Amino acid sequence: MLVTFTTDSYSNITMFGDIGISMLEMMGHSTTVPGAILAADVPEALRKLTAAVDADKTQPLVVDEDTDETEVSIANRAIPLIDLLTAAVNEKSDVMWK
Numbered sequence: 242m243l244v245t246f247t248t249d250s251y252s253n254i255t256m257f258g259d260i261g262i263s264m265l266e267m268m269g270h271s272t273t274v275p276g277a278i279l280a281a282d283v284p285e286a287l288r289k290l291t292a293a294v295d296a297d298k299t300q301p302l303v304v305d306e307d308t309d310e311t312e313v314s315i316a317n318r319a320i321p322l323i324d325l326l327t328a329a330v331n332e333k334s335d336v337m338w339k
Contacts, residue, residue, distance in 0.1 A: 242257075242258030242274075243255050243256065243257060243258060243261070244256050244257075244258055244260075244261025244262065244265075244274055244338050244339070245338060245339055246261070246322060246325055246336060246337070246338045247336070247337050247338070247339075248325055248328065248329040248332075248334045248335065248336045248337070249332065249334045249335075250328040250329055250331065250332035250334045251324065251325045251328035251329065252325075254321045254322055254325050256318070256322070258274075260318055261274075261338065262274075263315070264290065264318075264319060264322055265338070267289060267290050267293035267294070267315075267319075268286040268287075268289050268290045269285075269286065269289045270286065274338060274339060275337065275338060275339040276337070276338055277335055277336065277337040277338070278335065278336045278337075279335055280329065280333045280334055280335050283326055283329045283330050283334070283335075283336055284330050286326060286336070287323065287326040287327065287330055290319060290322065290323060290326065291323060293315075294315060294316045294319045294323070297314065297315045297316055
């Protein structure tokens with residue numbers, strides 16, 4: 242499953258379902274797909290997401306012992322969505338996901 246976040250003021254952002262659902266949880270919203278956040282509620286969703294990302298930054302990175310590769314952090318995965326939410330706040334736009 243994929244989750245695509247959209248707003249009138251920014252390009253669409255598509256994430257794998259589990260990551261998209263995690264982002265919705267961090268924003269304090271239902272994990273129901275499809276869904277939406279009204280423009281008036283976007284600033285609070287952005288605040289919650291950035292707070293969760295900041296808290297996650299204190300966690301050590303996970304390294305796969307078999308491949309010696311580092312897992313991509315939630316902070317890095319959230320950057321495009323934070324940018325989308327910021328644009329939506331600036332333009333007072335609703336945010337939807339499907």
